[in-house]
Amino acid sequence: MSNVQEGEVAIIGAGPVGLFAVFELGMLKITAHVIDALDGPGGQCSALYPEKPIYDIPAHPEIMAADLIGKLTEQATPFAPVYHYGQQVVGLEQQTDGRWLLETSKGTRLLVKAVMIAGGVGAFGPNRPPLAGIECYENAGPGLGVRYMVTQRENYRGKRIVIAGGGDSAVDWALSLAELAEKVYVVHRRPKFRAAPESVARLNQLAEQGSVVEMVIPYQLRGLQGDGSLLEAVIVADLAGNERRLDADVLLPFFGLSMNLGPIADWGLALEHGHITVTPETCQTNLQGVYAIGDIADYPGKLKLILCGFSEAAMAAHAIRSQLHPDEELHWEYSTTKGVPGE
Incomplete structure (x- = not known):
């Protein structure tokens, strides 16, 4: 053969x-x-x-x-x-x-x-969000594009990160990556999270302190912007359809498996x-x-x-x-x- x-x-x-x-x-x-x-x-x-x-x-x-x-x-x-x-x-x-x-x-x-x-x-x-052209960004380099899991935390140092989801994975990684990222946007469709209450409280506290963490709520993923291989921004929209552009190096969608x-x-x-x-x-x-x-x-x-x-x-x-x-x-x-x- x-x-x-x-x-x-x-x-x-x-x-x-x-x-x-x-x-x-x-x-x-x-x-x-x-x-x-x-x-x-x-x-x-x-x-x-x-x-x-x-x-x-x-x-x-x-x-x-x-x-x-x-x-x-x-x-x-x-x-x-x-x-x-x-x-x-x-x-x-x-x-x-x-x-x-x-x-x-x-x-x-x-x-x-x-x-x-x-x-x-x-x-x-991984559950892939229904975003046009998302497959093009899944093969970017370490810490870039669209990734569904974090294997090397250090790859995200200094990066602009969009984390989408409301479960333990989303919250835990937002807390962890906030220690080394330039910016961490947490996108969720509603204020209530499914993660451990203590972790959610810590995340909200970080956001309120004006750290690198920003809560983008209530928003959902709408689209991606880039050259087809290198991600430049993530487009999100609120429940009324109003869009917002988040400059980003990487999108981490944690929507389960x-x-x-x-x-x-x-x-x-x-x-x-x-x-x-x-x-x-x-x-x-x-x-x-x-x-x-x-x-x-x-x-x-x-x-x-x-x-x-x-x-x-x-x-x-x-x-x-x-x-x-x-x-x-x-x-x-x-x-x-x-x-x-x-x-």
Whole structure:
């Protein structure tokens, strides 16, 4: 096949469970490609609540979601995963030799021996506001154009930022980026926010103090101005249709994620209420060589917890090793004994 990258395992989803699966596979000397519709790792942890604490991760009485993703990415790094961000898997087809051919929305084609679906609640991506030409600004440089998540906070230093939305992500990032941005406009269609009251109070206080934060309420996004690649301004309109121009380097629209199975629903998987049915011992689906872990996987007694997803990643990794090397006995070693590459 031409223009096809070959590998051992493809992991669909770069959330916490998908990232930990890279580690578990790597400890078994299995390499992985990781595909995610978002433009960086972390899934919901990064896109929805990066600065919110998580309390049920073992050995961490409290850890910020973004910090958890950072640690998981660091843990996966020694195993050299190949990441394919900003693209959704739109096709999955088994070949005559038993391998699986995946194709993404950007035309990437992967031929692998096993597939691990770790897509959280499904194939999801950011809710894109209906603005003419918005796609042209989505591929601008770091901290520029239209971005749906913040992966490197420092990229926004000195920038003029428009944040749209009324949830925790919008408010949390407005507070965080106000520390280093030239200007932060917070655009929301009504005075009431859905974020934590303490955070909203802090944001309003910053705005009242005449800091870099300005509350643009009640307004909604109306349009974008620029040269088709470099954003110059965001046009907003109030409820009466009166427009205002906000000079901006970047627009961060935080309108949540569109969550549905998407193309996954057409792959012949056994589904139950929008989840993929798996065998608990191996996390294998009804398709040979295709596994599902994390929130998207379902079996009797399933608990939708990150730590359960971590366990499923380990079980699926071991099942995949048995699939890839059926004649090789696994000589079990704990990580304290074998270490990781580079140590």
